[in-house]
Amino acid sequence: MIARREVEFLLYDWLKAERLTALPRFEGQTREDWDAVLDLAERLAGNDFLPCNKIADRDEPSLTQDGEVRVQPDLREAMRTWLASGLQLAAVDAGHGGMQLPTVVASVALAKVMAANVSGSAFMMLTIANARVISDFGTPAQVELFAAPQHEGTSLGTMCLSEPDVGSSLGDITTRASLDGEDEIGRRYRISGRKMWISGGGHDVTEQNIHLVLAKIADEDGRLPSGTRGISLFVVPRVLPDGGRNDVTVAGLNHKMGYRGIPNCLLNFGEGMHHRPGGEAGAVGWLLGEPGQGLAIMFQMMNEARINVGLGAAALAWRGYVLSCEYAAERVQGRPLEDRRAERPVPLVRHPDVRRMLLAQRAIGEGALALCFYAARLADVSRSAGDAVERQRAHTLLDLLTPIVKSWPSEQGLLANHHAIQIHGGYGYTRDFDVEQLYRDNRLNPIHEGTTGIQGIDLLGRKILGDRGAGFAALQEEMQATVGRAGADVELAAIGAALDAARREVAAVVDGAVARDDRPAVLAEANAFLEGMGHLVVGWLWLDMALAARQSADPAVAEAALWTCRHFFAAEMPRIAGMLAPLTADAAVTRRVPERIFAAV
Template identity: 50%
Template sequence: MSLRSTVDFLLYQWLDAESLNERPRFADHSRETFDAVLDTCERIAREKYAPFNRLVDTQEPRFDGDQVILPQATHDAQKAYAESGMLSAAQDFEHGGMQLPYTIEAAANAFFAMASVSIGSGMLSTGNANLLMVHGTPLQKEVFAKNEFCGRFSGTMCLSEPQAGSSLSDVATRAMPDGEDYAQDPLGARYRLRGNKMWISAGDHELTENIIHLVLAKIPGPDGQLPTGTRGISLFIVPKKLVNEAGVLTGERNDVALAGLNHKLGWRGTVNTLLNFGEGKYPVRSTGGGLDGKGAGAVGYLVGQPGEGLRCMFHMMNEARIGVGIAATMLGLAGYEAALDYAKTRPQGRPAGPAGKDATQPQVPIIEHADVKRMLLAQKSYCEGALALELYCARLVDEQHSGTPEAADEARLLLEVLTPIAKSWPSEWCLEANSLAIQVHGGYGYTRDFPVEQYWRDNRLNMIHEGTHGIQAMDLLGRKVLMESGRGLALLAGRIQATAAQAQQVPELAAHAAALTAAWQQVTDATRAAWATGQPGDALANAVPYLQAFGHTVLAWIWLDVALSAQRQDATQSIAANVGRTRATAYFYHYELPKIGAWLQVVANRDLTCADMPEDAF
């Protein structure tokens, strides 16, 4: 079964994406236009990305003292992606976009992630521009966002700092108003930034004319001290090269200097940098025309209001978290397809039992061995289930932006609860799928003769970036399940219960429905028990096991809902494909869902074994 047939089933039979065309925003589209987008992206991914996945892994970005050098294949792929229109796929027609549902955009981008996540597509540039379209001034949208949408500029997000890591409250980059007339610049209130940022993907390259950095920094108070906590963080546009209000490059470099390239385990084709802002390497002319003193700072333009930077940045961060989930999913699927192909063609051993002891009999393909089937079925359940989850979340985005007010509000809350799962679950379990893909290949999987070792290396990053597992877990248990008096959790419960009630009426699925109902009750009881003392330290000590159990229960629900759709057979479906979905559902319920008991036990008991471990006892 091909990826495309799986995508088509999930989009059209399960999620009913065609019904979106009944809404005014998408009225100009049809199944034919959706398929044309998918066809185009599938072709570009096949021709411009997949053949060069190993090349960009071995020819890492390098700095020649003047600029960052990338393989020509990366330039060609990025150009083809920009020319496809996918950078502005969801934007209004009047802004040069295709006004596509995000559900279709996410599905189309999946092809690129599977072909070569390391080359990358436009996730950061699109997310950067989307943020500016919501929070930027009209001129900021025109000069920065629209040039990102057409591929002339590209974008980054600059959050982490060497001394702070993921602790954004400890951000120390400072932004000072640029003279008495700083508020008069047509591009926005003008500041000078000084500080250091690291782990900046696509932070320096020559793929586009300019790079637009979105930078978190703090504006000192009247006493010169930086505000404490995250509420004092502001957001700034800091272009690599200065532009005028017409979007034309002025010929001046901004004071943004490359401090180094990070050499990574995977994603080696993507530039990852340390950047210094305002160190004086590229002194910027003042508005009066003279050169400012060394270290005066990089020019930045305020986005939104002072102190609201993190609220603005979450617009991009949440979008990126779904993007990371899709990347993790597609790397898992790439490994699964490679393992499946290998298992079908690699002869080794003979069937179990007396007949298998006859060495004169021919060897069988390893897919005939039960344990290889177990590993393949695990991969299928993880990766196809994760793809369904990501597309479900994408469908919620469309509901939030184009549904009725009531449906939009429900979608907003469901996304709040599901986003930590959409980011974290695929990044853990599709990585496990990549590990199993190596195992199916045996010793060959551990060599560079086959692609599965690269898929594992590339996927290992996804548990870390855009918020580690620990951060996602604390966000889920410490905030998302509690917000608005638990209304998002209640909405999710309602949807889970509705699926279970439908499945209860189908004999083949009734046992799964009962197991899902029991699992959700366990999650509910553990949530209540974790917060029984009202002490965050007690509740959050086992936030990651809670995240794992919650995620497994959500995936069990997703699989049961998919299985219900598979039961509604029509002439366009493959019988074998639906048998595969039914068996993957059974695998998940028999082998995976039972794991939640151990995870939730330590949550419900508020077990402090880990939290109370003395440092000197390690």
């Protein structure tokens, strides 16, 4: 679990979240209000979601003969308890019945449940984002019929993008939409096709299930437009407004390595299983926005989901660290290096290599949480600041950092969970201890909502080359401000200088990539850039947190932050040069290697 003292340091000592109450959107809110919400999330995480985490992992969802998906009963009840509590309304606008809390506060509340039961949190993550998209782009009737039930806790939502033969190449989707008239809800279409990897589809937690479906509108000859510009977005409910069942069928469940509590489905739209006599073929859906705007609208949900994927990975990494600390303190084994003839064995935490792995876990877990909470605060400022320049700067930084927020916690969090298993030894490799499940759960995070490779291309291709380094220039200004403050601190001045040296190193790579007239060659090594850039950003945040720790009223938290910052700069920051080497060596091995060497042996 994520201890309250860590939350208070990150939220109040470091991010100064209370300053957000000066913004009109959060006027009148207090820290006491926020703490009450965090208390509720903590109770639900500990009392409802944690006890069923291993149970739902063991007893994964099942598909009945009539096509219904049964979720493990304890997790189903935990979800219903969450929905009854109203916590899904934390960041929702007051105009839609929400609490209108800062995104960063809502993110902390969600992270508590993620650490306890990441499968359960996935239901919420998708639903919150689904309802926000409908609220932002839907007609008044669509908001009332499809967003409001999710706000009220009587429905959960999904996002339906991928198809069995398409994956992430969304321009190649073949799900089709045919105009079926117009009613008081909006332009009505018939949807036909298959969607794969749909988390939270067909379940029995709530009767209603609201699907947001990407599809292409067929022309008069029945042909589908090519590419991503032809994609539109549709709201397709499981239960139609008249109470009838829509033609949406669960064709099968995917049996996963982790995240087993939430069903992951193959959904068929327009298969005819729920086709009513005399009606048109296809599932009924209503157009959201305008034709051809589907992917642009869906990116709002995808970017929100990407940040929350990173948050889930961070929460799993942190929980693994907490469990490792407990085990290392209790497990007695071996003699200390300085006294190999000692009469009695010592706790694992006395061994330097175990301390190394604990420090690595803390640096990753808390660093990843800090990255996600910082992004959430940027989201608050970008939407709510009174000054247009401040809003735009926050938006620019958030846009640049989103692929890092998704991928760095996902990749590094898996490494943190690796260390957790290693510290537990053979016991960590058994199902008797939770760290085994944490590793399996976290392994999904580098894949869903855009693989790490896709995030690398997004960062280097769209965010760096796309604006010729302007967003990175804004980020450098933030880093240089931290370096300047560190220069006045005797103990942290050298770390500040190391951060500035790493910044210049990455900046040289960015300048070279922008100047180079060979985009494919640059993007071939986008993943290497993403990794190095992620380390630079988290190193900067650790120095910033170390400076904030100087002012913290909690000496234990301050001491831990300073030591972890030292570790990150001693062990992790020197690796940036190696991460960036593929972009500076100009070897182009990955592009020149012949495909024949990968032929099946």
